[in-house]
Amino acid sequence: MAHENISSDEDLQITVIGAGTIGLSLAALHLTYLTVPSNLTIVDVRPDLKSHLQENLPKFLPESLHMSISQIKMASSVPSAVRGSAIVQECGPESIDFKAALWAEVEQHAPPDALFWTSTSGIPASRQNALMQDKSRLIVVHPFNPPHILPLLEIVPSPQTAQSVISRTLEFWRRRGREPVLLQKEVTGFVAGRLAWVLLREAIHLVDQGVVTVEQLDRIMETSMGPRWAYAGPFKSFHAGGGSGGLEALFRNVGPTVQACWDDAGKLNFHEGWEDNIYRQAREAYQVPNLEERDRANRGVLQTVQEVKRETRAED
Amino acid sequence: MAHENISSDEDLQITVIGAGTIGLSLAALHLTYLTVPSNLTIVDVRPDLKSHLQENLPKFLPESLHMSISQIKMASSVPSAVRGSAIVQECGPESIDFKAALWAEVEQHAPPDALFWTSTSGIPASRQNALMQDKSRLIVVHPFNPPHILPLLEIVPSPQTAQSVISRTLEFWRRRGREPVLLQKEVTGFVAGRLAWVLLREAIHLVDQGVVTVEQLDRIMETSMGPRWAYAGPFKSFHAGGGSGGLEALFRNVGPTVQACWDDAGKLNFHEGWEDNIYRQAREAYQVPNLEERDRANRGVLQTVQEVKRETRAED
Numbered sequence: 271m272a273h274e275n276i277s278s279d280e281d282l283q284i285t286v287i288g289a290g291t292i293g294l295s296l297a298a299l300h301l302t303y304l305t306v307p308s309n310l311t312i313v314d315v316r317p318d319l320k321s322h323l324q325e326n327l328p329k330f331l332p333e334s335l336h337m338s339i340s341q342i343k344m345a346s347s348v349p350s351a352v353r354g355s356a357i358v359q360e361c362g363p364e365s366i367d368f369k370a371a372l373w374a375e376v377e378q379h380a381p382p383d384a385l386f387w388t389s390t391s392g393i394p395a396s397r398q399n400a401l402m403q404d405k406s407r408l409i410v411v412h413p414f415n416p417p418h419i420l421p422l423l424e425i426v427p428s429p430q431t432a433q434s435v436i437s438r439t440l441e442f443w444r445r446r447g448r449e450p451v452l453l454q455k456e457v458t459g460f461v462a463g464r465l466a467w468v469l470l471r472e473a474i475h476l477v478d479q480g481v482v483t484v485e486q487l488d489r490i491m492e493t494s495m496g497p498r499w500a501y502a503g504p505f506k507s508f509h510a511g512g513g514s515g516g517l518e519a520l521f522r523n524v525g526p527t528v529q530a531c532w533d534d535a536g537k538l539n540f541h542e543g544w545e546d547n548i549y550r551q552a553r554e555a556y557q558v559p560n561l562e563e564r565d566r567a568n569r570g571v572l573q574t575v576q577e578v579k580r581e582t583r584a585e586d
Numbered sequence: 587m588a589h590e591n592i593s594s595d596e597d598l599q600i601t602v603i604g605a606g607t608i609g610l611s612l613a614a615l616h617l618t619y620l621t622v623p624s625n626l627t628i629v630d631v632r633p634d635l636k637s638h639l640q641e642n643l644p645k646f647l648p649e650s651l652h653m654s655i656s657q658i659k660m661a662s663s664v665p666s667a668v669r670g671s672a673i674v675q676e677c678g679p680e681s682i683d684f685k686a687a688l689w690a691e692v693e694q695h696a697p698p699d700a701l702f703w704t705s706t707s708g709i710p711a712s713r714q715n716a717l718m719q720d721k722s723r724l725i726v727v728h729p730f731n732p733p734h735i736l737p738l739l740e741i742v743p744s745p746q747t748a749q750s751v752i753s754r755t756l757e758f759w760r761r762r763g764r765e766p767v768l769l770q771k772e773v774t775g776f777v778a779g780r781l782a783w784v785l786l787r788e789a790i791h792l793v794d795q796g797v798v799t800v801e802q803l804d805r806i807m808e809t810s811m812g813p814r815w816a817y818a819g820p821f822k823s824f825h826a827g828g829g830s831g832g833l834e835a836l837f838r839n840v841g842p843t844v845q846a847c848w849d850d851a852g853k854l855n856f857h858e859g860w861e862d863n864i865y866r867q868a869r870e871a872y873q874v875p876n877l878e879e880r881d882r883a884n885r886g887v888l889q890t891v892q893e894v895k896r897e898t899r900a901e902d
Contacts, residue, residue, distance in 0.1 A: 291829075364839070392843035414810040415827060422809040449809040457797050459847035462810045464792065465785055465803075467847040470820050472784040481773050487781075488819025492891070493738040493765040494730040494778045496819070499812035501883035503804025504786050509868045510875035511731060513607075518865040521856070523680070527708035529856050531775035531783040540837070540845050549834040552825045559826035563898045567817035570890040575808070578883040582876060 280305050282356040287348070287372070289314040289322060292389055292413060293361035297342070298330030299418040303446060307338035313351045319344050329561075330418050348372065352380040357442075359411065361389045366397055373408055374401035385439060387411035391463055394456040396428035406432035409439055411450075412460050416561075419568050421449040424460045475536020477551065478544040484551035500571050501578070596621050598672040603664070603688070605630040605638060608705055608729060609677035613658070614646030615734040619762060623654035629667045635660050645877075646734050664688070668696040673758075675727065677705045682713055689724055690717035701755060703727035707779055710772040712744035722748035725755055727766075728776050732877075735884050737765040740776045791852020793867065794860040800867035816887050817894070 281304070286297045289312055300310050316322060323344070328336050345351035352358050358376050362368055369388060376386060386408045388398055399405040410426035417423075423443050427436050436452065443450035453461060473487050482490070498507050505517065512520030521528065538544055597620070602613045605628055616626050632638060639660070644652050661667035668674050674692050678684055685704060692702060702724045704714055715721040726742035733739075739759050743752050752768065759766035769777060789803050798806070814823050821833065828836030837844065854860055 364843075391840065392846070414814075420810055420813060422806060424806070449805060451798065451802050451806050453797055455795070455797050457792070457795070458850045459843055461792055461798055461803065462806050463843070464847045464851070465788055465807070466811055466820065467844045468788040468851050469781050469785045470824065470844075471848055471851075472781055473820050476773070476777055476780065479771070479773070481769055481771050482767065482777055484821045486767050487777065488822045489765060490738060490740070490767050490778050491781070491815050491819035492817065493888075494736055495782055496812065496815035496817070497736060497884050497887040497891075498730075499807050500816040500887050501808065501812070501880060503807035503812070504782065504789050505800045505864075505868050506804045506872055506875075508786065509872050510877065510880060514874070516865065516872070517868045518861070521861075524707065525856055527680075527775055527779070528783045528786075530708070531780045532787055532855065534774045535780065535784050535787075539848065540841055545834070545837075548821075549832065552821050552833040556822055556825050556832070558830070559822075560898060561826065563894060564817060564826060566897075567891050567894040568813045570894055571813040571816050571887050572809075574886040574890045575813075575883050578879060578886055581882075582879045 281309060283309045283311070283354045284357045284359065285311040285313060285345075285351050285355040286359050286361060287313045287351075288361035288363075288389075289316065289319060290361060292415065292417065294323075294327055295330050295416045295418045296359060296361060296389070296413060298327060298335075299446075301331065301335055301338060301342070302418075307341035308343055311343040311345055311351050311355070313345045313348060315346055319346070330416070348375050349379040352376050352384070355380055355384050357385045357387065359387045359389065364390060364392065366393055369393060369398045370400045373398055374403075377402050377404065377407065385409070385435060385442075387439065389413055392459055394428060395426065395431060396456055399428060399430065405430040407435060409435050410456075410460070411439060411443075412462075414462055416565060416568075419565055419572070421447075421572070422462060423448055423450045424453060424462060425450050426453045426456055426460055428456060471538065472536050474544055474548055475538055477548060478536070478538065483555075484548065485555040488555075501575050597625060599625045599627070599670045600673045600675065601627040601629060601661075601668050601671040602675050602677060603629045603667075603692075604677035604679075604705075605632065605635060606677060608731065608733065610639075610642055611646050611732045611734045612675060612677060612705070612729060614643060614651075615762075617647065617651055617654060617658070618734075623657035624659055627659040627661055627667050627671070629661045629664060631662055635662070646732070664691050665695040668692050668700070671696055671700050673701045673703065675703045675705065680706060680708065682709055685709060685714040686716045689714055690719075693718050693720065693723065701725070701751060701758075703755065705729055708775055710744060711742065711747060712772055715744060715746065721746040723751060725751050726772075726776070727755060727759075728778075730778055732881060732884075735881055735888070737763075737888070738778060739764055739766045740769060740778060741766045742769045742772055742776055744772060787854065788852050790860055790864055791854055793864060794852070794854065799871075800864065801871040804871075817891050 284300050286293050297312055327339050358380055388410050395408045395410050399408045409431050412424040414420045414422040440450050476482055477484055508520055509517045600616050602609050613628055643655050674696055704726050711724045711726050715724045725747050728740040730736045730738040756766050792798055793800055824836055825833045
């Protein structure tokens with residue numbers, strides 16, 4: 271993990287609410303940057319919070335940081351946990367009632383300039399802020415699982431979010447070498463989610479129609495678009511595919527096939543009977559996932575692409 | 587490039603028809619496996635074929651193989667080029683008239699057991715075989731650009747394709763360490779194309795709506811799904827995301843958001859006015875693509891994932 275460009279915010283007090291997978295992964299990410307581990311507080315109502323952290327947080331951290339886990343502060347309720355916090359990052363249940371009540375409470379007890387971040391994958395800030403007195407303080411910071419490895423953070427303000435909240439949030443993540451991307455509008459499922467789910471819908475359709483199996487479809491992705499998109503997103507990739515004429519030239523050539531695929535794309539929905547076949551194939555193909563292998567692979571892929579780009583810049 | 591598992595077919599005579607980007611890339615791939623470079627023939631009507639190969643083929647090959655380029659056979663017409671061929675691999679223009687006439691001619695002059703492969707990205711074998719006497723011989727072998735690097739080959743028989751043609755085609759590519767995936771049915775755009783185009787449609791929609799720019803959308807992909815899908819396709823990734831309950835548990839949790847994204851997905855088509863904005867943004871963001879960097883990155887990503895998987899197997 272790169273530690274360049276760290277400024278004084280390595281000593282900020284940060285509170286993470288919720289010790290599920292995303293909360294733990296984000297806590298681990300913060301811990302790698304904090305000089306004083308006790309500046310991190312984790313809030314969760316589970317009675318076994320201490321043993322839960324001792325057991326699960328090491329999975330997200332290098333050996334050298336395992337000792338610091340015992341110094342993290344723990345809390346079971348919000349008021350005292352957020353009192354001195356510069357950042358409150360919520361990773362709780364995906365429920366509008368939970369989140370709206372939480373922010374109203376957080377707002378009462380946190381310092382007036384604290385940043386309020388929600389990790390929601392689908393409930394926009396403009397709904398979560400319903401019970402807040404000052405709605406300008408809340409912003410979506412949507413990580414991509416696992417966030418201690420994958421650099422993306424979708425930053426999604428509500429129409430009420432203050433410009434200073436947006437810019438301080440972007441700056442924080444840029445200083446940490448992560449990739450915050452500011453969306454210009456609130457949109458259902460944000461961008462990464464929409465792209466992933468629309469592709470998965472077509473993937474389910476093709477398996478449902480018996481064209482390929484779940485496992486074949488995954489192999490297709492892993493040996494074609496996956497490696498390609500790890501280096502260059504779809505626009506950059508297809509722009510290169512069009513040669514000197516770019517995306518426009520590509521579409522002049524393959525446009526009719528593209529339109530035919532769009533016309534023929536699957537339009538299936540939940541509860542239409544495809545579920546059993548898909549779930550069964552996924553279970554039979556993959557059983558217990560090897561998350562340790564996944565993490566090593568994701569980290570390695572990101573490093574490889576960074577190194578190749580660094581070499582190019584060095585040659586220029 | 588892995589050279590394990592090479593059998594005697596390193597001495598097969600192979601004819602590649604069409605010296606465009608895909609034809610050259612596939613020719614380069616064959617050249618890395620052939621012990622006798624003159625067993626490879628490239629057919630193209632362009633008058634400057636020799637200088638075209640000398641200039642462009644080295645881009646696809648390691649230094650050590652540049653000398654062998656001068657030994658490749660060249661031809662401007664089909665009959666003599668395919669006479670002794672064990673494999674005829676077509677990479678010509680994406681035109682049904684061209685391809686149907688070509689296969690009728692190839693069939694007359696090639697050996698009776700030669701394999702006929704078309705690299706088409708959209709015209710199924712069942713249409714290309716219209717003028718053939720023996721329609722059982724033709725099969726789609728759809729590579730993913732650039733095929734000398736990305737391992738995927740979509741193998742798509744027509745209903746008339748012989749089982750022996752299917753199995754010999756799969757075996758050939760498996761022996762070369764590539765990833766042939768057999769589709770059970772002919773389907774518009776095949777699988778990789780459909781997945782890519784349906785995602786690109788949503789990507790265009792999100793840029794068109796002003797949610798993100800072309801460049802932001804690409805960064806989102808490069809820092810989230812790209813690295814993830816380079817290691818594990820969408821089903822495997824989301825199955826892992828659901829913990830011990832797998833894909834079914836994941837959908838129990840995020841299903842409503844997924845359905846909302848499906849309901850809200852863009853349904854745009856060509857000629858609806860989005861093109862100028864998208865093409866302009868792509869041109870401004872990317873200018874001339876660095877294909878050399880792309881190739882190094884794609885190769886590096888594939889190697890990284892392979893190494894991580896090999897390490898896991900060694901630990902087991």
